[in-house]
Amino acid sequence: MEYIAIAAKLVVGMVGILVFLRVAGKAQMAQLTPLDTVSAFVIGALVGGVLYNPDMSVWHILFALAVWTAFNLFIRFCMRSSLLRRLIKGDSVYLVKNGVLNFKVFKRNSLEMEQFRLMLRQKGIFSMFDVEDVRFETNGAVTVPGIGDTTTSYLLVNNGAIVQSSLVHCDRTEEWVLQVIHAYGYKRPSELFCLEWTPGRGFYLVAKSGDVKRGDEEFDVEKIGSEVLS
Template sequence: MQYFEIAVKLLTGMIGILVFLRIAGKAQMAQLTPLDTVSAFVIGALVGGVLYNPDMTALHILFALAVWTAFNLFIRFCMRSKVLRRLIKGDSVYLVKNGAINFKAFKRNSLEMEQFRLLLRQKGVFSMFDIEDVRFETNGSITVAEVGKVNESYLLVNNGAIVDSSLFHCGKTRQWVLRHIKHYGYENPSQLFCMEWTPGKGFYLVAKNGDVKRGSEEIAAEEIAQEVLN
């Protein structure tokens, strides 16, 4: 009987975690942010604690996972605030800019040079002479722009909010972003799902209703759906 109960708990835990990942979204599996790391520890503790405690049943697993899922979704809702999103998720930073090391970023992220060189080698880069810019992403990975291959783009609006860190990196102002948003027919950033700017290429905007605008070309959401069906 005890073995049967353990099997039921394991099956319940597996199904519950799969449901949690489906609700949280595929991005939960694609990258590890601080929130995702905490979720992994908590879920492991929940399932493990119930599994080895004979007084806890499979219903306790479901209840615990339901509470944690609801709390996780609440945190993600709160992350719509750019201040909370920055506190919880963090921002990407330049470790190297125009070939020069950002020593403050190294110290702030407790990153040693040998660790940095390991990350570079994993990207197929073996010399500091070959890199122009290196960005440290929120999940601990790096994005490398090699010398002669720099093609930077900036996410100016994310889920209706202007991304101040991107403005800092590209040297633009909020007024500049708002002026271009109005140029494309929108009153404010809250109407946009995202807005990306690539120097030399222009803007890529996606409205919350699904419409896409690229430079002077406008694509309606209905046309995109029709293209997918075809």
Template sequence: MFTEITIKAIGGLISLLIVIRLLGKKEISQVTPFDIVYLLVLGGFLEEGMYDKNVTIFHIAYTIFLWGLLIYIIEKITLKSEWFRKLLKGECTDLIRNGKVNIKALEKNKIEMEQLRILLRNQGYFSVSEIEHATLETNGALSVLPKVKETAVTAEMLDLNPPENEPTYLFVDEGEIKEKEVIRAGKTKEWLLAQLNKEGVADPGVVYYGEWSETRGFYFIYYEK
């Protein structure tokens, strides 16, 4: 019996490592609720079959690889389909924009003001008034852009009056225009195409990564030729 359990444990662990390796690397901070669920199920397959004599190591390995294959297919679909990615992993939401709290966004995401304050304190900010922009990411983390005067060395200390910080928007991702991000920034696709032409980008397909902000303009990473 102990020999069988040992074989199952070693075989199951190897199978899990192979599947996780094939599915790609992610930091804990990048793991979404969907990722956590399928990893828990993977571990459950191994646990359930460990002490069941009717379940062999081949059954465990097959189940793990089958589950891994299904998740791999889903991950590939999410890369190609924005609608499917939104369905499974959700989308980021601006909780604070231009220094103002978006109450509707808080209610939609079931977040109370005290929870928002906790998230801000985790980032080192103890007042909502310090924040210019805050975005709730799909993994539940909060990305914060402080007001200029709240940064470590402020322009106010140097008696300067620079423009306020502005968030960046991902306008072009792997050669595709992200129309929702364009709309989120208050722009149109026609405006973006005209601006890309001014920047010397006739075809968005050559851009691997293209971000834009009101104060800094465009920043591009091109596909290697």
């Protein structure tokens, strides 16, 4: 009987989750917002907690899923308010605007340059010189409009540390990197958020102060525009 009860709970739990997804309007779960992520954790805990607890029946699963579904629908109803929607779901923000990286947004979202470059490579972009605008969506994905021709680049400094693997790939030394850093007016790699080199096009440098140097152009952190999309 114990195994039959577990099987019954499992079937009811799966059906209940499918009903929840249909009611909540989740045709696909490929891209999760913060609310979707919380829902996934809660539903998993509800079904898992009841499944192996002999003191809880199928009705406990149904009741828990019904309460959570109702609460979820209430939250989504509240999200009709633009203010509450921004508080719950967040905003799309510019990581890069007009070719200038916004360090404040990177820091706020705990995003490192290595992670960002991986996102760009998945879009077929291999140099910051090929990027004009990049938006960081509420589900953690990046949107890059107008992707054109791309070139090879090397991340020399990431979050204050020289990237040794990049030096091997581009056949350069730490001394050379330090000379570049000094040429831009900085004393040590720890002062930089990132330093990217694109042969034939130059360096893309972002200091931990937020200042950006893109080739021969310089952008002061105080003059970098708003990162929140309207």
